Amino acid sequence: MDLKDLRYFLHLSNSLHFARSSRELHISPSGLTRSIQRLEQELDVAVFERDNRTVALTHAGLLLRDYALHTLDEYSRLKTSIQEQSQDLRGKLSLFCSVTASYSFLHDLLDRFRINHPNIELQLHTGDSAEALQRVSDETDDVVIAALPPKLSDKLEFLPLAQSSLVCIGPVSISPVQSMIKNVIVEEDIDWRTLPFIMPESGLTRARVDEWFSNKQIRPLIYAQVSGHEAMVSMASLGCGIAVVPEVVLDNSPMRDKVRILPVMSELKPFVIGLCVMRRKLSNPLIAAFWSVAEYGGCVNKQADCKDVGSRV
DSSP: HHHHHHHHHHHHHHHHHHHHHHTTOOOOOHHHHHHHHHHHHHHTTOOEESSSOOOEOOOHHHHHHHHHHHHHHHHHHHHHHHHHTTOOOOOEEEEEOHHHHHHHHHHHHHHHHHHOTTTTTEEEEEGGGHHHHHHHHTTTTSSSEEOOOSSSOEEEEEEEEEEEEEEEEEOOOSSSHHHHHTOOOOGGGOOOSSSSEEEESSSHHHHHHHHHHHHHOOEEEEEEESSSHHHHHHHHHTTOOOEEEHHHHTTTOGGGGGEEEEEEOTTSOEEEEEEEEEEEGGGGGHHHHHHHHHHHHHHHOOOOOOOTOOSSS
8 A cells, every 4th residue: 555545545434524624734636535545446345434524443444544644654663773773864744823923932833943953854834833732643743832722632641841920912903893892801891792803713822711601691703713823913912802912922023012911800710831742642753852852842932831741641
């Protein structure tokens, strides 16, 4: 079996979505379909049940997924084992994080890693941090920077790097929203029914904000649901509404002087931010090398409080 076909199959077996897999694998939908058909022809059995709306693994597909995981892991170990004989790690490592994390956490980490392993090619993808855990679970990326969820899958390993508080922000420039918050001292000063609120589409921030409103029995006036904390800071600075974002995002935003932190929603729990990988992939020498550099370096964000965070969660 072709290893590339197995990689394509493995991604699709996790996403169960042809369009999404073809987009993230940078292959046309027809090309992905042909790849799956080659596997099915070789096995003489269907590995997916599919129609115009749904995709599901067959029993044969479940067996093939286990085989693909084992085969690709063994190939990766073989390749790196051969390279280790020359004491020179080579290969590709795929990383995913938000734009903020790329310069808040990755800069020093990558600097140390490149010194120790100059021949490992790093492929960095950026996007909404809410997608990070899904991308590492789908094996779209090898390593991600993510916020630690309340319950982490047993299949994942997490290495804390820093903590970041969640803060509520609003505009400082003159606008209807600014006039509604200029005299706010406590939460009771806000009329949540009329004050526009910018909500994240998904992720841990969304979950914690939803929980806060539910506990307070408040139904906020949602102005927009936005993908990415960086965009939320921009919208708040423009006077579109108020928003809750991690403080590390605000500290690194070019719009930080155009918003102010409001003295509300202080009960929101801070984020624990760190590296996350599939646990079984820590046997991969490339990933293990990256993990070791991060673990040895400790808390890469000197301004964050990491003292209450263990090295492994």
